[in-house]
Amino acid sequence: MTLAFDMILCLMIVGTAAAALLMRNALAAIVFFIVLGNLLGLAWLAMDAVNVAMAEIAIGAGVTGVLLILTRQRLMALGDDLVSAEMPGWLRTGALVACAGFAALIGSAVLSVAPADDLGGSIAALMPGLGIENPVTGVLLAFRAYDTLLEAFVLLGALVAVWSLAPRGAWPQRPAALALAENGGHGVAAAFGRLLLPLALVMAAYLVWAGSDLPGGAFQAGTVLAGGLIIAAIGGAVSWPRADDRYLRVALVLGPAVFLIIGLAGIAQGRFLFYPPGFEKALIVAIEYSLALSIGVTLALQVAGPPVAPDHEG
Amino acid sequence: MDTTDHFMLAAIALLLALALALFRAWHGPRAIDHVMAAQLVATSGVGVALTLGAARDDASMLDAALVATVLASVAILAFVRERRSTGRKPRETQP
Numbered sequence: 001m002t003l004a005f006d007m008i009l010c011l012m013i014v015g016t017a018a019a020a021l022l023m024r025n026a027l028a029a030i031v032f033f034i035v036l037g038n039l040l041g042l043a044w045l046a047m048d049a050v051n052v053a054m055a056e057i058a059i060g061a062g063v064t065g066v067l068l069i070l071t072r073q074r075l076m077a078l079g080d081d082l083v084s085a086e087m088p089g090w091l092r093t094g095a096l097v098a099c100a101g102f103a104a105l106i107g108s109a110v111l112s113v114a115p116a117d118d119l120g121g122s123i124a125a126l127m128p129g130l131g132i133e134n135p136v137t138g139v140l141l142a143f144r145a146y147d148t149l150l151e152a153f154v155l156l157g158a159l160v161a162v163w164s165l166a167p168r169g170a171w172p173q174r175p176a177a178l179a180l181a182e183n184g185g186h187g188v189a190a191a192f193g194r195l196l197l198p199l200a201l202v203m204a205a206y207l208v209w210a211g212s213d214l215p216g217g218a219f220q221a222g223t224v225l226a227g228g229l230i231i232a233a234i235g236g237a238v239s240w241p242r243a244d245d246r247y248l249r250v251a252l253v254l255g256p257a258v259f260l261i262i263g264l265a266g267i268a269q270g271r272f273l274f275y276p277p278g279f280e281k282a283l284i285v286a287i288e289y290s291l292a293l294s295i296g297v298t299l300a301l302q303v304a305g306p307p308v309a310p311d312h313e314g
Numbered sequence: 315m316d317t318t319d320h321f322m323l324a325a326i327a328l329l330l331a332l333a334l335a336l337f338r339a340w341h342g343p344r345a346i347d348h349v350m351a352a353q354l355v356a357t358s359g360v361g362v363a364l365t366l367g368a369a370r371d372d373a374s375m376l377d378a379a380l381v382a383t384v385l386a387s388v389a390i391l392a393f394v395r396e397r398r399s400t401g402r403k404p405r406e407t408q409p
Contacts, residue, residue, distance in 0.1 A: 038355055215378070
């Protein structure tokens with residue numbers, strides 16, 4: 001029974017990926033990309049990798065899909081007909097060869113990992129010292145905390161890059177409003193945004209807390225928070241702050257800053273990112289809550305785009 | 315056939331229903347048909363995650379389904395924003 005499920009899912013994933021690549025209609029291609037994200041999430045679930053499944057569903061299908069849909073709208077508003085130019089044959093063939101080579105490289109890398117390689121076992125042996133039970137959180141926040149710290153800064157750097165695209169004169173205004181342009185349906189969207197933002201907040205808080213012992217964590221929670229913020233912004237329940245807003249700046253740097261300060265405090269104990277014994281879980285949860293807030297706000301503002309001059313709303 | 319098999323069977327049925335939605339995602343013909351197909355896929359995906367969680371007896375898969383539920387609605391809201399409705403308006407009803 002499980003085999004049949006896996007086979008059908010694999011076929012659908014390959015078919016959906018092909019459709020997303022080959023569709024001429026930009027909207028249909030975006031839709032297939034969102035479907036692909038959802039199916040990949042199900043595939044991770046089928047492999048019992050619930051942490052990855054959550055991240056894929058939230059980021060791959062959720063926020064990236066919204067980003068693509070909004071990009072399409074903005075391109076159409078600029079008069080782009082969304083038809084890609086014909087590519088010369090050598091470029092197509094070259095792209096095909098490059099992508100196939102890359103896929104083969106990844107495939108060989110994955111297959112070179114021996115199934116008996118007991119990485120999970122060696123991590124499980126280290127976990128009792130941390131006071132948390134989710135090995136993925138253990139790897140992200142303790143054993144490879146350096147990577148996660150850098151990722152948090154990369155996300156912040158990406159927002160700085162988006163902001164630096166702001167036209168002259170727009171800085172430091174607000175990003176373009178996402179609110180519905182039409183009046184019809186505005187009430188529905190506004191009520192939905194007001195309903196969903198608190199729900200998303202509760203869920204993000206829950207996901208971080210659950211992430212210590214169960215699948216979940218700061219990135220998943222931050223994405224849920226970003227989704228709630230985007231929905232509330234489309235409904236007009238919240239409006240984007242100015243880019244120089246003091247509270248906004250604090251929310252953006254809180255996660256990376258708390259992470260960095262706790263990491264630097266570890267130097268006093270011996271080395272960078274060292275958690276003093278007995279305080280591991282408290283520090284990890286503190287880092288994760290502040291990271292989730294910063295990730296949520298950063299992702300929402302990346303979707304919102306660079307600041308625009310007040311007379312160019314929309 | 316035990317309970318696990320029943321849940322897996324339900325998951326397969328939901329997955330096949332999801333595959334039918336892909337027909338609309340491919341054909342359209344209107345823009346809203348594509349987007350509604352994505353919504354149907356997301357909803358069915360939540361169903362598959364729930365049945366899979368029941369079959370594996372893994373409560374954390376319900377959390378994954380919750381995440382999918384919250385974020386599925388963002389796409390359609392993003393789509394309907396700033397878009398002239400090309401379909402017919404619903405007929406005025408007398409109060």
